[in-house]
Amino acid sequence: MAIPGNLLSPTTEMVDPNTSGWTTKLNCTISKGGGGRNGDGCLLVKSIAAGETQVRTVSSYTVTPSVTYQTFADASGATVPERIGIRWLDTAGAEISITWSLVTMTAAAAWHRISVAGTAPVGAAKAQVLLSMMTPAAPNVVSYFENVYLGLPLRTTGNLFGFGTESTEIDASGWTPEVNATVSRQVPVVSWAVDWYWAGGHTLAVTATAAGNAAAATVDRPSVTPGVEYLAYAYLQPPTLSSVAWLELRFYDANGNQIQATRAVLAPPGTGFYRQLLSAVAPAAAATCGIAAGLDGAAAGQVLRLETVVVRNLVPLVTGTVLPYSSSSFEQGTGGWTVTSGPATLARSTPWGAAAYSGNYSLTVTSATAATSTLRSPLAPVTDGVNWRAQIIVRHSVGSWTSVRVRTHWYDSGGGDLGTSTGLAYAVPPGSWYLLTSDATAPAGATQAAVEVVPVAAAAASVLWVDGVALWQVLPLIAVEAVSAGGYIQLTLRELPADYLISVYRITPDGARTLVRGPDGLINQQPIDSDAMVLEDHEAPIGVTVSYRIELYSTTGVLAATRSSEPVTLSLADINTSWLKDPANPQRNCLVLVQQAPEWERPIEQAAFVIRGRRNKVVLSGRRQGLEGDLAIWTRTDAEREALHLLLDSGNVLLWQAAPGMGVDDMYVSVATISEGRIGKLAQEQWRTWTLPLTEQDMPVTAGVNGAAGRTWQDVVAEFATCADLLTVYATSEDLLLDRRMG
Template identity: 70%
Template structure:
């Protein structure tokens, strides 16, 4: 699978099926090796003699001077460590310089990440990726694959810039706070081949003397009071017993620290572990920062950090009123208490053993075979009375045995007065797997707050149960549809989807025919579910015709788990003199135009005729008759419509033409040939234009996906660009901002 945003071709990146995208640069020969990660192939670079050997891409890639670029590769070499560089060239092909990464700290035959980032110097027009190692003899091999070159790959929504998130450029985004020095290092770290957010460089905190040590970010992004933020970073502790921690801090307008939330890592190895924590910005908070450190460290110990992120905390389930901190248990037990019984509560340990939603869960331990009631803190439930609410926990029996687990919702008034608990739903909890346990209840009169309550009955001594991913939300329709007539689409909203499963979405016509609906990766046909809530805009739904939607959910490919169906809905076009011209992959360009005259259709056919001597009639050999062709005459009625139509037609993409039923034209995918734009007479200032669009019928695009921000938000624009002028210098149009399509 191609790396998103890669400027290199798939063959040059993956070394499959050939390595012709690479060439020796210095002291080496190259060949195609085997045993790669993203395919069998890899680039095998063999030294000719002792000394540095280099290989680079054959051609070069267009770049823009002053722009930051990023390159990474996965490398393997049992004899000698590697480094990666970006080679900058001007328009004459002269090398202006090379930005090199640090060299990996040790040689390793396991696949590990190397990376580098740098700003293209003044005068740069092209760049090359270059790979290097320095063996002590000839005949030494280094292997590479999974190579990326392009713009920096950032975590969407991160308040920190790329320079702080990744440490690929330098370590200036950090300062040594207590008993430490800062540097950058490239340890041998193996990341998943498709995990593109992590590079090779890490921030290294070295402890100066025995005792506590810490470092903190210099960058302090702005926060919104009352908003919960999620912070995380990959931590590599020096020893298994290290007390390594991550801390999210908030500061007031004068730069004074006003609060901090710390989470300690419970490592299972001395490798990289992602530690998460969350906290709500206080009422007087203006900025935030991250700190990390070691308690009780020895002199010379090193704590490494990678992929440092602060962003608005996600909802565990769409609409939940339970904050991330109280439902995920990443830093502590989330304020839960034992209301009755012998159970004790703690964050699970070690890292990764008791977590479903993150790396940790709530560990409920019962020394005796008895029943215990545990309860979350109380949370505000807006406009709750009379509404149906749903509570969820995800639970796992980890030791002993649990006969039943009952999930309830406990109701309270505005001053904490007890309004009682719902009857709840009783579950058996077999050992070995995670199970989603839910219950529904209607909030009684006077309800202002609610808590999730779990009654767990242990049937054996020394029983342990893990609970994670706790959520409480108002029950809304799992499947809802809405016609947005003004913009010509139907909005389909899907809730409570099983994340990680697969989904197929059909549009069902009045004749019960099914058509796959388009998503960001093409037609939605057993696509992976990335969120429990999904909003789909169906811009290809027919006009003035009732349709519904049928959804199939698969646990694995081909294994149908459940189905859903929506109610019927109709997309209305009130003015039958108008029709829609739509770009299926770019719905932001869709235009409603006035029709002057529908086409007079032709259907060409390829034929060859032969005259047979002595016969009256010719012999004609025919191909298959082709689709419709004809000229559509339309008007645009304003300069805005005229510009919008030009934007729609500029790409040359296959379009969808939709007219109201009864006008003698079915919905049709078309290609548009050379267009004619004419004035309609009258004054020069007249905005109306007459257009002739030569149409050729086309098949429905199958692989075309709906373009969009793909997770980018305005926060990413604010983080990446210091001023609006920087945005204007980088993007030509607002559509380019949406699609992150930069000049050059």
Template identity: 70%
Template sequence: MAIPGNFLSPTTESIDPNTSGWTPKLNCGTLLKGTGGRNGDGCLVTKSVAAGEVQARTVSSYPVTAGTTYYTFADTAGVVPERIGIRWLNSSGTEISITWSLTTMAASSSWHRVSVAGAAPIGATQAQVLLSSTEVGVNVSHYWENVYLGLPIRTTGNLLPFGTESSEIDASGWAAVVNATVSRQIPVIGWAVDNYTAGGHTLAMTAVAAGNASILAVDRPAVTPGAEYLAYAYLQPPVLTSQAWIELRFYDINGNQIGAQRSTLAPPATTGMYRQRTSMVAPSNAATCSVAAGLDSASAGQVLRLETAVVVVAPKLQAGSVLPYADSSLEQGIAGWTVASGVATIARTTPWGLSAFDGAYSLAVTSATATASTIRSGRFPVEEGANWRAQILAHGAAGSWASVRTRVRWYDAANNDLGASTGVAYTLPGASWYALPADAVAPAGATQAAVEVVATASATSSVLHVDQVALWEVLPLTAVEAFSSSGYIELTLRELILDDEITVYRLLPDGSRVLVRGPYGLIDRQPIASDLMIVEDHEAPLNTPVRYHIEQYLPGALTPTTRTSDYATVELADINSAWLKDPGNPQRNLTVTVEKPPDWNRPIDQASFVVRGRRNKVTHHGLRQGLEGDLAIWTLSDQQREALHLLLDSGNTLLWQAVPGMGVDDMYVDVGQAAEARTGGRAQEQMRAWLLPMVQADMPVTVGVNGPAGRTWQDVVTEFATCADLLTVYSTCEDLLLDRRR
């Protein structure tokens, strides 16, 4: 799959089907296409002509803007260390300078990553990617694959800027706190081929002397008091016995630290890169936050490496859950969980990755005897009279369990115990992870609730692991709402099963059904990435009640589970109006006033031949084609006129929708040369008359609904200091929304 935002063509990126995107630059013989690549089978093979540095570059040069930061990475393998660079060129193609990465710390014949980022220098208008390795002999091969050049790829929603998240530019985003120095290194790390936020450079904290050592991100992004935040980073400790940690810190308006939550890594058997998470609710007087990392009881010279440092608003592992991330995912400890009764003990699992459904850890419940124990979460706000669902994910890690009961315990505002729900008892048939839900209605006076797990061991020394705990108000699994002023129906799907596949149909009154469009095209057996899915159907017919049929499939299964929504109707009262919509860009949709509907033509390709001695011609013809005609409309204001220009600019296939009963069905059309004319009167008159030549088209199948893909204003604030900074980067507000840069 092509890397999103890559300036390089798919052929240049993946070296499939050939090496045409690359050319030798220094001490490099003919480039070859190798096999065994990761992004497709192909890979680029460079061979040394003589001992010494070997360089290859992209054939093409790619436009850049001076002062803007660009990023390049590649996966590579060989018998010597390597580096990657961005070669900056001026308008005449002359080299200005090269931004080089550090050289990898060792050679490796396994795929590993090199990368670098830097700002285009003054005068730069173009850039090329340079691949470099210094071979020690003649005709030595080096391998390259999965190459990217473009704008920085950062974690969506990260409060920290790209330079702090990745250290690809330099190490200036971090400062030593105690007994440490800060630098950058490129160790040999084999990231997943599609892990685009992980680069080659890592931040290296070196302990100056024996003792505790720590560093801190210098950025202080703003936070909202009462909101929960999640910080995480990949940590690579120097030895298995190291006490490596990450810490989320909060500060008041004066810069005083007022809260912190630390999470210590429990490394497994190898000193690799491990993502460690920590979370905390921002205190009531919090203004900013930061993230720290360090080693306790370090030896002099020991190095802790960090990669992909992130601070985001903490996600909900189940939409609507009232449990904080810490209590739900158990990543930094047991959070608010306690043993309410019984002999069981509880702790975070160890080591990292031993047993978890979300993240890298879970809650380990250990019972020394074959008895029942009750473990209980902290208390969280609920509303009385509503139906609530508690759910845990559990699996038996050792021994055996006669039953595991999930239930809810209720409390009033004064923390008085109102009793527990009956709950549901389950048996665990195997060692897999099982979802164990239980529903209950909050009694009168209830304002708080806790999740309880009553685990009954049937053998001594039994261990139960619990993860991804949630408590949420049960809302309709499927809901629809029409937004007639915007011309669409919103379909909300809850409690979907992650990694299953989903298909969504629009059901019409005549019994026909049509696939509904989503971000990746028509939603037809697309993987489910979230338990909550919201679909905006901008192609729903007007003044016609429709409902939706949803099918969920296990991966590879042929028989689905199904659900069906209620009816909803998009209304358009004015019969003189019509919608013109871009299926892939619904933000451009608008209503226009119809002056005159088309008089249709249906052309046909045919040829007539005169046969000597016959009265009638012989005609050969193809199929009669779709409708063609001119739609005459008015725009009534300058704003509407500009909106129509924006809609037409792309040349995309459009959807024309008129009120039913006007003698025309909803129709996908391609619009030809559009004529815009004044309607007479004063020069200041804003009304315009348009003639849109339309040709009937098929429904676009592969077009997905454009959207910001999780992008929020926080991402903009993190990257840009002022609104004026946006003007040189984005041409329009739509470009800002979709992050389409100049």
């Protein structure tokens, strides 16, 4: 599979179907091996004699000086360790320098990641990837490489930290020792998933200087907003199974004083890498944040390794839930839950990954006797008079449980008890996770509420796991809004089931169904990656009442549920205007003033034959083609003129939409050579007259709607220090939106 943003060709990346993307550089031969992960092929490198071996890409790839680039590959070599490098070349192809990774700590036959990042030096115009086996002691020593990437650094979208702090592929300057520790970089042997591109290669090593507690913290302190909930995580590798390894999210005021710290202790099942999550709400005086990590009770020389360090705005388990993540997913403890009655006790599940539906831990409920217990979450803000839904996800662990009831307990602003909803009781058989919900309307005066879980144990020593808790106001499952000023209909879908597939249809009054376009093309049995989805349908017809049908599939082709929207109609304020739209780039859509509609032609391919002795010719015809004609329009301002040029520059298939009653149906068109003229002699006149030769086209079916793909201004701030830095990277504001970088 092609790695996103890779400058290398698929053949060079995958070493499939051949090794044509690679050539020898030092002391080796190459051939195609088998057993790869990114396709079957891989690069087999064999030493000719003792000493280091090197291979490089055949092609050189354009780079920009002072811009940071990353390269990585998966390697396998049972005899000697490896390293990877970026070879910087000038315009004449001469080598300027090489940015090498550290050498892998040990040789390993298992596929493992090697990686490095560096800044292109002054004078660099091209770059090559270098793969190296370190000093084989004899000829015929073999290593394998594949899944190779060269391009801009791959970082976690939404991370408040820049690439240098998230990953130590450049250096360890984003970290500083805090207590009894040193920080450095190491390259342990780690087998990451072939398509997990955000980890691997260098890791941060926090080494205890002497026996005792050891810790390190980030130097980078990105800005935060008070009252916002943040999620932090990192992959931790403890030195021993019994190590007390922890991760901490810290908040600082404007003067740099630490004002809050939230810690999560890893419960490791082994000594591999495990992602530890934690969350916290930024306090009122918070201005910045940071991450710390460490070992409690470490022995001298013990090492805690970190990989992929992230802090980002929290994406809740359920859109709109008012419960904090810590009380919903139990990643750092029991989340403030209490037992208000009964013999049950609460604890975070252990070890990491043993019992979890969301994240890596759950709430473990243990009842020593056969009895009923009541568990209560912390209070969360609610609005009275509206419907609220409580949700838990539970699994029967051991023992026997008669039932589990889910309900909501209401309180006023002073903490006064306003009663408890009846809730619903469910049977929970062993073997699976079950999603349990109950709805209730908040009584008058309610401003706070807690989720209550009432499990009934039928035997002593019964254990129940609880995870994925949420409490949210119940809103329509599907909502539509006509945004006529923008020429689109906004479609909001809620409470979508995870791991299902979805199709979205637009239905016109004649019953015709048309798939709606999304980021990955027409939405036809595409995977659901969030419980909520907001779509903008820029291809909805003008002046026609439409509705939407949602189909949910449990697996491909297996329809599980459907939903339908209310009818909605787009309008056009001025019938003399029409829309010209790029379905894949709605940010370019233009509302233009029509001067004259086309005089249509429908060409046809024909061949005429004269038959001797016959009066009439014999004409062989193909199928008559679609409409062709010239659309005459005006632009009234320089801004409209520039916007129309931007729309037409790509040469993409466009959608032309006129007002109802104008005798023109919505039409996909391609635009040939355009003409732009002035309407008067005055130089300052901004009006322009345009002739657009249109040829009718079929609807593009594969094009997806381009967008920021989750990027926000925070991602820009994390990567660039000033606005001036953007000028050398992005040619236009649209390039910034779509993260299309120059070079």
